[in-house]
Amino acid sequence: MSSDGAGRRTGPGDGRDETEDERADRKWSELIQEVRVAQTGVQILFGFLLTVVFTPRYEDLGTTDHTIYIVTVVLGACATGALIGPVSFHRIVSGRRIKPQAVRWASRLTLVGLVLLLLTMASALLLVLRAATHDDYVPWLVVGVLCWYVVCWYGLPYWARFRHRGD
Secondary structure (H helix, E strand, O other), rough: OEEEEOOEEEEOOOOOOOOOHHHHHHHHHHHHHHHHHHHHHHHHHHHHHHHOOOOOOHHHHHHHHHHHHHHHHHHHHHHHHHHHHHHHHHHHOOOOOOOHHHHHHHHHHHHHHHHHHHHHHHHHHHHHHHHOOOOOHHHHHHHHHHHHHHHHHHHHHHHHHOOOOOO
């Protein structure tokens, strides 16, 4: 990769003619769009989880289900924090000329948030299915859904990244 004298990077197969700051701006915009989708989902799920404790049915849950509920709420709170983190990160470092570094950290927070969201959804599914039925197949259903999430959220993207890295 080389520079064209105007601060722009050029290189074989790069496909873009942008400065480091332009690339950081583009990546930031893309990241924020992605985070908006995940934030909405985790905030709705977390909101519903917070109301469960105030329903009459909550008292009927056993000790194991109470534990699963508490773990689910804590995971949901952590996922919410991690997925809102990039917004706060950007606001605090805005104007400090460190956008490329901010994009990297916000991206890491987003990945952590997605892992926590994955665990929150699996835990919530376990709680709901246990409350709906006490059949022995419930853990297997949850594992199956968890595997599906892992394939969709991580497996396919990493496969595509590996498969097309030389293109």
